[in-house]
Amino acid sequence: MKTINRRDFSVAVAAAILLPVTTARADDTNMEVHIDNFVFQPAELKIKVGTTVTWTNRDDIPHTVVSAGKFRSKALDTDDKFSFTFTDAGDYKYFCSLHPHMTGMIKVE
């Protein structure tokens, strides 16, 4: 049992590399969402419970990050950030309360 199974190891590494970038790996506790051109990027993020997500506004116009009853940022001016740590599993739909056509989703597993 002490022998490292090189083949299994290789498969595991390959699987990790092939995971879509929007899927958090188990050891990720910090994830980022950027706001560019009135769009949350990525629009959907899958994370584990306990992960902290940080939104950064890179537009020249203020935005907010609001999930009804869950979290609500102040108005974020250019380069301002907002962070929220997800302690419960579930789907968190959120939007910009100033530009409500901007929507996003955090899926917490």
Next chain:
Amino acid sequence: MSGHDHGDDGVSRRKVLECMTWAGTGVLWTITGGVPRSLGIIDSAEAATAAAPGMTFLQISDSHVGFDKPANPNALGTLEEAVNKINAMPAKPSFMIHTGDITHLSKASEFDNAERIISQSKLDVHYVPGEHDFLDEEVKFYRDRYGRGTKGAGWYSFDAGGVHFVGLVNVVDLKAGGLGNLGTEQLAWLEDDLRGKSKSTPVVLFAHIPLWTVYPEWGWGTDDGGRALELVKGFGSVTVLNGHIHQVMQKVEGNVTFHTARSTAFPQPAPGSAPSPGPMKVEDAKLRSMLGVASINFKQNEQRLAIIDTPLQG
């Protein structure tokens, strides 16, 4: 124009207005025969000789005081230029409406600076808020300054020159995935406000976000704007004035004329012509042409309107 105050119907209301002047980054409106018309740009000498009967008022919008990004590092400065234009007008308007986004970030200092500059016009100003005016934590700076005597989030009506003006708020309680929002409380108030008004009374509705659907992909419209328009359907003359999109757009549907004003701060792209509706950076030499004026000419007794786009420069 002198001697015509609020509420003055004027003895010559039914005369056809020949012309008025254009005011920099605002739009000068005149009401004659009960029909609001915005008028084409002419030189000031001509305007001076065309003392118009009836009532004139001005619309400015989206001053975004505090904005200092590349699209216009000095939004306060261009607001002051607009006010200087207004002050240089040979015919003083009766009052002004500001269709929101007075400030960029709802800071007290931004409201103070806006007030300091706009008050130099020495005109009564009737405000409605934009979404940029409600960003402070307690949402009180706008209401402390401009909310007196208003209902709900800041809606109200008043009469001037025989015209019924209604200031509406469509920037609060916005729903995810949606557009601008008036809400049931405000619509019920509007219905009540219009009740009993003669259908021959000209009505002007003004609000920040367009009440009509300009470009929903960028949020340029109001979800329940159609319900407000239903309420004014029977009126012979309805004019809807908005801001928010930082460019002139207009259309006429039946008795309703829709118009959006330019910003005094920065231009925004035409719908769908850029990745986003954010501030559009243009060459410095071109900025004032983008803030420049376009005017609308309502031909009296006609439903069609003539559009005259005239930049301040170039």
